[in-house]
Amino acid sequence: MDKEPNKGEKPPTRYTALVTSPVVNGEVKAAIGENSFTIAGLFDAAEVPFADIYAIEFADYVVKVRTEAGDYVFSRMGSWAQPFYDALCSSYCEAVLRAFFVSGSPVSNAVGDYLFTENGMNVGGVRAPIRVYENCITALPPNDDARRIPLCFASGLERSEYGLTLKLSTGETYVFSRMGLGTAYFTDVLEERIRALRERSISIVKDIDPTLTVAQASQISKIMPEGIAAQIGQLAAIAPSFAAAVISKISQTRAAESYKAFTELCDPAQIWVGFKENDITENADPATGDGDPADQAPPDPYLFWMIAPSPNGQYAAVEFAVQEGESAATFVYRTNGDPVESAVRLNRALEAIDFKREVVRLSEKELRNPENADYFMAAKHTPSLQYIRANFAGRVIHSNPEAWKRGLTELWSAKTQLKTSPQPNAKRMRCAACGMELQSETKFCRSCGAKI
DSSP: OOOOOOTTOOOOSEEEEEEEOSSOOEEEEEEEOSSEEEEEOSSOEEEEEGGGEEEEEEETTEEEEEETTEEEEEEOOGGGHHHHHHHHHHHHHHHHHHHTTOOSOOSEEEEEEEEEEETTEEEEEEEEEEEEOSSEEEEOOSBTTOEEEEGGGEEEEEEOSSEEEEEETTSOEEEEEOOGGGHHHHHHHHHHHHHHHHHHHHHHHHHHOTTOOHHHHHHHHHHSOTTOOEEHHHHHHHOHHHHHHHHHHHHTSTTHHHHHHHHHHSOGGGOEEEEEEOOGGGGSOTTTOOOOGGGSOOOOSEEEEEEEEOTTSSEEEEEEEOOTTSOOEEEEEEOTTOHHHHHHHHHHHHHHTTTOTHHHHOOHHHHTSGGGHHHHHHHHTOHHHHHHHHTEEEEEEOSOHHHHHHHHHHHHHSOOOOSSOOOTTOOOEEOTTTOOEEOTTOSBOTTTOOBO
8 A cells, every 4th residue: 555645745646545346346546537537456447437426425534436337435545545535526526617618717715515406405515615707606516416506697695694695597596604704705706796797798788789778778688698588578678679689680690580480480579589798619510610710701799599489388499590601400399388487497508508509419328428528517417407408309400491490390399298108006206307207216317317
């Protein structure tokens, strides 16, 4: 076994431990990478992707890594157990941050108790690193409770003596407490970031429609800040000129024909529209990576998208207003009879994956491919993404307007079906994330992958 660490000694690149696991047992050398950890015995070895981990635990000098395939238990590490646990948690959390599409440096760091409510259930109640970034908060316990909390959805903030409670317009609630002397600073920074995002949204909506009054710009930025969609009917009720400006922007993109068709198939007032700052790299074809921005017309500074409900309310179509020359497709989802709630969940999921909508249509098999590890982790930590993946009905390619409209109406007119058939006289359990029926003795939902 490796010698005990001296004060200030750099941790080894490989740790010696006694391991029990589903694959390798006995004395091993363990190494930690960016996306996985490896263990190697004398004759056996294994690589465990971080995407397969749902918890890392430490107690009594024993490190336990819980995975879908079983537990990896590291013991007999002596004083190296804590450094090994710390290094493993650090690498795991960095992988989670990549899956959350978080970039840049945090503007505030803290450690505190973390509890949140999703789908009516309280989750968490553990200590975790808590960071404030430009447009989000991240809470990073070394398990599936890690979350990225987008500030564009912030709808309420309550201070308390020992922490604060942040509420989102999507119904989620996050409680942070016991952050010590850093509580006041953390709260001040968070409030500053929320204000800055609101001010930015006001600036953008006035840029889209310079004729807005102060009151109109304030109201629109509240229901439609950058990253959140609102119904055209709501926007028109506040400022008809703004609704017209948005429609004009969409009419100058590849989504012009789609918008026209949507208005013929459903009530135009019920179509949702949203925007985000355009990224010039998105001009490249996401399937091939081709595309040279220098060879194309300058893109609009903002990317718009739409969510259109089907006439029967059972489906919703998502369309991105990309520029000419960019690949485009219409994604269709089941709404389970509630198009408004579905639109909110769709919006929440799209924002969580930085509007990379191709993630949604990947099959479970494709999602588990090594090159999609970040997307798989994103799905594990984002219930709204699990929900829309479970309710993905299909996509319609823009071959020509007639064929596209025919494909859309065919999907919209299809009868929705339950994913599982109820068994008579059996106690049925459903997944809290996607609502699908669960098999007995299961640890994960077979539909969306959520941990039970």
